[in-house]
Amino acid sequence: MTQELEHSFVTQLEANQNIVHKICRLYTQDSESHNDLFQEITIQLWRAYPKFRGDSKFSTWMYRVALNTAITLYRKGKRKVQTQDFEGVSFKITAEEYDDTVEQQLKLMYNAVKTLNDIDKALVFLYLEDKNYREIAETLGITEVNARVKMNRIKEKLRKILNP
Known part of the structure; x- marks a missing residue:
């Protein structure tokens, strides 16, 4: 993926990351699960981002991807999110402090x-x-x-x- 696409994604994610934190809070019971789900949602957003056409606002699209990820994982009966390495991605997202x-x-x-x-x-x-x-x-x-x-x-x- 191009650096321009990566920069655009990181900027949008940083601006809207509270959406993901709130969803994680609804679907998890502890901070470790919260962090794991946040990571999984971020990975799914990154994978889907090249297909984001801009037909809706980024935040609306983000809600849909994040909620679908959380619902799918927990419907499968997983209480722990299976995380995976995402090689080749070098961006860093500045995380806001999550106040529990x-x-x-x-x-x-x-x-x-x-x-x-x-x-x-x-x-x-x-x-x-x-x-x-x-x-x-x-x-x-x-x-x-x-x-x-x-x-x-x-x-x-x-x-x-x-x-x-």
Whole structure:
């Protein structure tokens, strides 16, 4: 791959890496698994990047690849992400500090969201990222109406979990 493509990828990834961290947080239980999943998502993004046509925003495309990677790995029953060496890639990504300490309410909310199925988790994540229903539907490959209905059901389910 050209240096221009590599530079473009690294710039986009650095600017949007919080998306990947948030997805990792939803689908992992500890920092080691978080780091492994982050690495695997980064590898999948890098492999898919030459095919990114720019039909959607980079962040929308990134959500889709990252969520699909996380869902695929955990649907296969893997609790540990199998990592692999990625030879020939020399770029370094400046990682932001990942702060594992959060307020108690945020932990409760994340724990409640973790009880949801994989697709519902992804929908909540995108909703919390202030994505509109059209963007959520596009990212998840469902209709806008279906996204709205699912989100209303999920909100009710989360209310019951958080306020028994």
